[in-house]
Amino acid sequence: LKPVGIIGTGKYVPEKILTNSDLEKMVETSDEWIVSRTGIRERHIAAPEQATSDLAYEAAVRALESAGMTAEELDLIIIATITPDMAFPSTACILQDKLGAKGAAAFDLSAACSGFVYGLATATSFIQAGMYRNALVIGADCLSRITDYTDRNTCVLFGDGAGAVVLGEVPEGRGFKSFDLGAEGAGGPLLRLEAGGSRLPASAQTIENKLHYIYMNGREVFKFAVRVMGTATDVVLGKAGLDKSDIDVFIPHQANIRIIQSAMQRLDLPEDKVMINVDKYANTSAASIPLALVEAAEEGRMKAGDRVLMVGFGGGLTWGASVLVW
């Protein structure tokens, strides 16, 4: 199989910042509770006129520029999101038009916080199969649009943003070495947005019952997250023929600092090998891993040949992990 890797990166977060002290004025919570339970200090929130495709567009333009490519050269666009602009057309099609990527196939992918890694695996397989030469893979979400800001159990946890990468052929020895994607559909009810689909179309009643917002059983999702961060890591390292001591940079899904710390302990990783930005952006769902990856790249934390481990988990329930040689 030809080596496929990342040839361009870009990210975007909206300007507006919502701090823990802002939230103290909205619900009964405290900066101390939020920081000690989650590690989150602030999050970015989309402006009223911004939708997911607008965040994705900003990240995409930067990723194309960093790859030295024009939109016309793109073969495929995948957007991982659970907050599409609308049910259809897909956010990827809306973006295709905004970018002027006339030659690109475009579709959305729904795997919640694991969506970006699902997207990387999908695009890599397309390129390795010879169907496309390159792909723009974006994780983008506007969770603020599906968050109930009167519910302290969830409203402190989420933020908005987008991270984008361009995939293409890379020199031998580099690129993606392994993937592990998985799902436990039986756990779906633990983390869901019930209404607005074909099961429960929007109605006055679904609005009154707040069924257009995220529902989460935090404790159960926490347990799932700690478990699959461990098992998925073992699988991708094994498939890549690597040991935990071979990891140079660890990019975990940024949901909760305690979940990240438990993964670090299990992997015996010092803090300087772990990308953490949950304090600035909170949980941005599909955007979380690409925001961390792109920020790590921009900060010069990765040098050519470094082995990068990415692991995500989220609604579905799903997980996705990958080993990449930078």
Ligand code: ACO
């Ligand atoms: N401020 C103050 N108190 C709060 C807040 C808040 N913002 N939120 C909840 N509490 C209270 C609750 O009411 C509850 O009180 P009670 O015990 O009197 O009922 C108590 O704090 C809850 O405490 P714990 O259950 O011990 O909280 P925990 O340590 O589990 O932390 C948290 C909660 C942060 C939600 C954690 O469970 C978590 O991070 N879970 C994982 C979430 C996650 O990773 N989701 C990722 C997927 S998201 C996606 O896919 C879109």
